[in-house]
Amino acid sequence: MTIADVAFDVPLAHSFAYRVPDGWTLGPGQRVLAPLRGASRVGMIVTLREDGADAKLKALDRVVDGEPVLSPAHLDLVHWIAVQSLSSVGSTCAALLPPPPAKRAAPTPSRQITHAATRNASDADTSPGARPELLVGAGREKRALERIEAAPGTVLVIAADIETAARWAQRLARLGRVVRLDSGVPDAERVAAWDALRDGSERLAAGTRSALLAPLVAPATVVLVDEHEAAHKPPGPPRIHSRDVALERAARERLTLLLTSATPSVEAWRRAESGLVDMATPPRGPWPVVSVADTRGILRREPLTPPLARAIRETLAARRRVFLAVSRLTSSLACDECGTVVRCAQCAIALAYPRAAARLVCRLCATSQPLPDTCAVCHGRRLSPFGWGAERVEHAVRRRFPDARIARWDPDAARGARAEAQRAAAAAADVVIGTRGALRLFGPAALGLAAFVSPDQLLRAPDFRAGERALAFAWAAAERVAGDGVLVIQSQNPGHYAFEAVARQDLHVFYQPELKFRAELGYPPFRRLAVVTARAAHVDETRRLGEAVAAALRARRGLAVYPPSADRGGRAQRVVAKGDADLPNLLDEALREFTTPRAASRGIIDVEVDPVEWQF
Ligand SMILES: [Zn+2]
Ligand SMILES: [Zn+2]
Structure with missing residues (x-):
């Protein structure tokens, strides 16, 4: 009998096994409806396998996509994203795919699926791909447009927000028909756009984060605009910056990747300095x-x-x-006389001044100190928040x-x-x-x-x-x-x-x-950071959970762990950990006891790797 392993949009790392009804032809990367906790829910088929009959297995309810929305290569990329961001495969799919089509799909797709982009990517092509390019300075958007105009194949523009995606769709419109993959257009239009890109009938697309995995017929160019924008890493899984997904995808598929930014993230600038990304000397323009x-x-x-x-x-x-x-x-304190900001002696970042507490706290290492009366530099007496x-x-x-x-x-x-x-x-x-x-x-x-x-x-x-x-x-x-x-x-x-x-x-x-x-000071891009937030029903339990998380992290070699600090008035505990490139793997191993299914009363944890905007 054929068994489908299905991943759902739930914070669980594992998938669930279902029996595939006789006569159905399915593929990994295809979405289905399957019974989960008393309801029929959309999930992603991650694997299909033949196994002995198991009477206990429930059957799939129905097929959602007429054919796989993700190629095998993109399913693999989804796994990479999930590992890097400590998100589940199901949640990653839910965030990065167009909504399920409203029309009921037939359970037996008749035609063989072709993924032009995948076919190209999996070719035994060992030639080095073009390096990604960072466009900065005056006229960068105009230069990006010229490159798009000269691009030989499919072009996908990824913006940080819907408004910007719409603006780029307008700009591209003079080059031909443009499809949109973001939620600024009706669901049916997004679904149709995805299909049209896959079969090569459309070649210009604009979207936001949910377009990152769009099927692109080779040769393809991806343009990620405003690379430094925090909105490229919105709240919710997968907690990963769109730039990082685009870089990984470009490397795997040998896409041409252009990043534009007025003020690149320090991470991107460092990549350019290290020669991993090309960057021309920023041209100067009119300046006030x-x-x-x-x-x-x-x-x-x-x-x-x-x-x-x-x-x-x-x-x-x-x-x-x-x-x-x-x-x-x-929510920090500075001297009105000399401008000195009261900073953590160890971490050099401004100490936070939560209005409720009469103390200054470091959000990184969790040390706290009473409010100073005078400025340590000029002895001025006006320190104002x-x-x-x-x-x-x-x-x-x-x-x-x-x-x-x-x-x-x-x-x-x-x-x-x-x-x-x-x-x-x-x-x-x-x-x-x-x-x-x-x-x-x-x-x-x-x-x-x-x-x-x-x-x-x-x-x-x-x-x-x-x-x-x-x-x-x-x-x-x-x-x-x-x-x-x-x-x-x-x-x-x-x-x-x-x-x-x-x-x-x-x-x-x-x-x-x-x-x-x-x-x-060992901050990104030289080291990686993660914030683990623990919550339980009561303040005492939350504190105990925070301590337990910190202890589990400390036991892992390769992590620098700061003591837990209370957040949101004690309703949460935050633990900051620093590590190197393998930080996600170390965190995943160290935190497994907290992330595997357990009684809700024991509390939950939430991990954000590479935080961009800290919530205070
Ligand atoms: Zn001062
Ligand atoms: Zn500190």
């Missing part, structure tokens, strides 16, 4: 005059320094637009410029109709006060002035990626200011290399010291 205002020691009753107020007045008088960048309130929130900035601008149209826009804070109204107001405003997401309102060189009211909040983020994120935001703002416009940065850290890199339009100014910092 960048002025960095030193706000150390200035008693700031006003969010706008006189030079910034003057720049706003002049820009409005010239009937040009102004963007004032703000960030959400930070607050920067300027959007509301206070708006108030100050309205008072000074009563005739200007002013709007606030934080795309991540508003939802639904209210968000639409705010967005529309911001799109028509003279002065937009917004977070990083609000920059999407403006095209290249659309602004006369952009200003960072207090970017120190970005640098103070209790995260080793704080500098990288500050660079990304400031650089993106500079690109949106016209060449004869101005970018103002009001900072207590005016000499920070992230700001200097922006002022000089020179990325090396940032990455050189940043890589040194990362190497010295």
Whole structure:
């Protein structure tokens, strides 16, 4: 009898065995409905095998896909993703495949399945594939488009979000018909797009993360835009950055892979420096005059320094637009006099200042200390956790410029109709006060002035990626200011290399010291990090679970493990572990006792490898 091993979208590493009804022809990579815990659920066939009759095995309910949606090579890639991200194969499939087709599929597909891309990939071709290429600097998207235009075969563009995928689909439309693989189009359209790419009837596609495994007839080009975007690693399984999947897929299938980014992740930059990825010297383009205002020691009753107020007045008088960048309130502490941030002596990242506790805590090594009275550097007595929130900035601008149209826009804070109204107001405003997401309102060189009211909040983020994120935001703002416009940065850290890199339009100014910092303290890309979160029904049990997780990790050679720290008011415990390239395997082995099925009362753990955005 034929047995199908089926993986479901559940946090369990193993698959479930089912009897394949007589007369059905199926293949691995095909989705089926099968009974699981009293319901008929969609699962992925991972293997088919012949075995002796087993009366206890339940039969499959029905076939979902008329033919496999995943080629054997892509099923293998799914296994790799699951191992790297400590996700289940079923959850990985659920996240990276188009929704199941609404039409009921026949259980016996009549034609032989051909996977053009797979056939090509599995050919005994040992010639070295082209190295992936990182496109940075001015005109990178135009260069990517030119490469797409010249590409001989299929092209797939992967964006970090639906909005960007739609924009790229529009750009590609002048080259021919474009299909979409993301949830910005109806499900049936996504399913049809997948099929059309597989049989080669369409050759241009755009999508998001869920397009990463799309079947592509060779020769194929994949373009991953905005490589540095945190949105390429959204919450939920598989916890892996789309860039890492694209790199692995390109290497396996000898695809041409282009990555575009204004400010590449430090990981990508390091790959380019090591020669694993090609990168030309970033071309320079029109750039605003960048002025960095030193706000150390200035008693700031006003969010706008006189030079910034003057720049706003002049820009409005010239009937040009102004963007004032703000960030959400930070949860760390800095000296108002000299700008020194209170950091962990061991890890060098800003100590977190949870408002509930009157102590500073390191989110990495879990050490804590009481709030200091004075600054360790200048002995100043004003250590403050607050920067300027959007509301206070708006108030100050309205008072000074009563005739200007002013709007606030934080795309991540508003939802639904209210968000639409705010967005529309911001799109028509003279002065937009917004977070990083609000920059999407403006095209290249659309602004006369952009200003960072207090970017120190970005640098103070209790995260080793704080500098990288500050660079990304400031650089993106500079690109949106016209060449004869101005970018103002009001900072207590005016000499920070992230700001200097922006002022000089020179990325090396940032990455050189940043890589040194990362190497010295053993942060990515030199070592890998993972955060294990433990939760149980009660605070005491959660603490015990956190201790048990830390003990299990410590027992494993090759892992550096920090003590557990309470999170979410004690409802969770976090344990941070550092390791090398084999970190996922070590974690998987060490944590098996917590990840195999066990009583719910014993609590659950959640593992995030290579965290990009730490949730505080
Ligand atoms: Zn100080
Ligand atoms: Zn620390």
